[in-house]
Amino acid sequence: MNVIVGKPDRATPEFNHKISQFVVNPTWTPTYKILSKDLLPKIRNNPDYVNEGNYTVIDRHTGNEMRAEEVDWNNVTASDIRLVQNAGSSNALGKVKFPLPNNDSIYLHDTSKPYLFSRANRALSSGCIRLQKPKAFLDFVVAMQNDINKKTVDEWYSGTDNKYMSVRRTVPIYTTYLTAWVNEHGHAEFYNDIYKKDERMEYAFNKATQDIFTTQLAAR
Incomplete structure (x- = not known):
């Protein structure tokens, strides 16, 4: 499954978390x-x-809704103010989100712009991870549970x-x-360094090597 990740100036961080909940037909409150x-x-x-x-527009000072x-x-x-985007076809999170x-x-979610998955460069979000197959992922999460009725969740997903x-x-x-990655066939695959981490690592490595070399010369 393809995903969309954060833009270079809003990079998706590296982390390990656990999904412990999901929201069907979520609202979206944009960050500050x-x-x-x-x-x-x-x-x-x-x-x-x-x-x-x-x-929906909310006054941050009073908590009241505004026109x-x-x-x-x-x-x-x-x-x-803060904005809350109501559930619906235009909602940026689509039909489901998986809070982390x-x-x-940062969390995993559907999207109202599925056409973006056809792009080669998919570093397009503000940091969250958009899923190309959110319903399949939701089905996977539900299938792992013994106490959740899949039919009920499917009905939620079909509703609003x-x-x-x-x-x-x-x-x-x-x-x-x-x-760089070795695929299931044992072949190396290489990808664009969209966050320039390799570039920074190379610079740090070269600088450290130069510092060691300079120190060794000074010690002679």
């Missing part, structure tokens, strides 16, 4: 960074963006109501960054 850098500029350019995207027409979008900041325990709001489920048998998730 996404709201400030991505969404507010779009809204200022197109005031209808909020309603077209099925967002998009009441907001002075040219002067408001991400410190003043971290402080960076927001549903949350914890799982007793957690699913380990490991993310690693590799630019």
Whole structure:
């Protein structure tokens, strides 16, 4: 299954976590960074963006819901409001998300833009991991459980109501960054260094080698 990962300036971190829950027909609350850098500029350019995207506006100071027409979008900041995108066909998380325990709001989820999986370069997200086959992955998680009815989950998936489920048998998730890999046929495969980690490692290695060489010369 192909995935979409973070852009070079919003790299998906390497981690190991466990999936202990999933949400069908999730809402999406953009992070402060996404709201400030991505969404507010779009809204200022197109005031209808909020309603077209099925967002709810919340006043951060009072917690009250606001009408998009009441907001002075040219002067408001991400410190003043937060947006919640309601479940639906336009929701950025698609039909399902798999939360992970971290402080960076990184998780696995579906997407409202499945056509992006046809691209060769799929470093396109703000850090989260988008799944090409989210329903198949959901079925895998559900199949590992003895106390969850698959038919019920399928009905949720076909519906529109927001549903949350914890799982007793957690699913380990490991993310690693590799630019070289040996496939199942024993052949080496090489990938683009999208986060320039090899480049930084090479620089550090060369510098360390040079420092050792310089130290040895000085000791003579």
